Amino acid sequence: MKVGTVFWHKSGRPLTEEFKFYRDVGFDGVEVTISESSEPAKPLSARGYLRIEHMLDDVKKIAEASRETGLEVHGVRSGLLWRYPLNSPDPTVRDRAFRIVEKGLEAANYIGATSLLIVPAVVREDTPYEETYQLVLQAIRKLSKKAEEEGVYLCIENVENNFLLSPLEMRRFVDEAGSEMVGIYLDVGNILARYQSYPQHWIKILGKRIKKVHLKDYCERTKNVTYILQGDVNWPEVIRSLKNIGYRDYLTAELQPYKLFPEKFFKHLAEIIRELIAL
Numbered sequence: 001m002k003v004g005t006v007f008w009h010k011s012g013r014p015l016t017e018e019f020k021f022y023r024d025v026g027f028d029g030v031e032v033t034i035s036e037s038s039e040p041a042k043p044l045s046a047r048g049y050l051r052i053e054h055m056l057d058d059v060k061k062i063a064e065a066s067r068e069t070g071l072e073v074h075g076v077r078s079g080l081l082w083r084y085p086l087n088s089p090d091p092t093v094r095d096r097a098f099r100i101v102e103k104g105l106e107a108a109n110y111i112g113a114t115s116l117l118i119v120p121a122v123v124r125e126d127t128p129y130e131e132t133y134q135l136v137l138q139a140i141r142k143l144s145k146k147a148e149e150e151g152v153y154l155c156i157e158n159v160e161n162n163f164l165l166s167p168l169e170m171r172r173f174v175d176e177a178g179s180e181m182v183g184i185y186l187d188v189g190n191i192l193a194r195y196q197s198y199p200q201h202w203i204k205i206l207g208k209r210i211k212k213v214h215l216k217d218y219c220e221r222t223k224n225v226t227y228i229l230q231g232d233v234n235w236p237e238v239i240r241s242l243k244n245i246g247y248r249d250y251l252t253a254e255l256q257p258y259k260l261f262p263e264k265f266f267k268h269l270a271e272i273i274r275e276l277i278a279l
Helices: 015-025 052-069 091-111 129-150 167-177 188-193 199-209 235-244 262-277
Strands: 002-006 029-034 072-078 115-118 153-157 182-187 210-215 217-219 224-226 250-253
Touching: 002 072, 002 262, 015 052, 015 262, 029 052, 029 091, 029 250, 052 072, 052 091, 072 091, 072 250, 091 115, 091 129, 115 182, 115 210, 129 153, 129 167, 129 182, 153 167, 153 210, 167 182, 167 199, 182 188, 182 199, 188 199, 188 210, 188 217, 199 210, 199 235, 235 262, 250 262
Parallel strands: 002 029, 002 250, 029 072, 072 115, 115 153, 153 182, 182 210, 210 250
Antiparallel strands: 217 224
């Protein structure tokens, strides 16, 4: 398995300098985030450098920084489907979501990433669950053709969107999508945070459908997502379960850096993930 993190960019610093830092502190690769130009970007932000409106220019810069430093950009993620879900009652929003995913797959291919993470739906009171299931399934079946064309896994993440609420349902949905390029981006901490059993149970059920893994912890005492090893995730069992299904890809931390001394955060993070892999 490989050591990864979501890429956090310091405003004003060259991408090559940033990528070199991540490589030097121990990461094999990073995951970059699609955003909109209008989204506010803090001095240290996971957004603002892969903009949907300027995708071609931005992917060229990212690909160049990756080549120059040897740091892989193994994945692309898009939070834009929270705003433009594939199950929106508005067909123009659904069309926009479809185009965002297509652009994301193209960007991932250009950069050399092997996955695009999406949150395909947000179930609310005005978006009935069964209708959502069918709308999203139809869209994913169409988008799977684009994923196959680009050679990029289209990965659905388990998040707090009121959709695909159990590993059995997630497995069924991915199987019904009918493509080897549609898989799961398993978020270990989200399972405990959403009280949906335990991550090792999901891993056993989903098996090789899991294409990528996000790491974070969850503390039952404080009821908060927290840093790895500071919560209640049974990490030895999680790693053992991943090895049992033959998982060999990235373990990518999806965590907010320390407010002060963020460089120390990333150094500590890479060390912890390597220790987990060695379990």
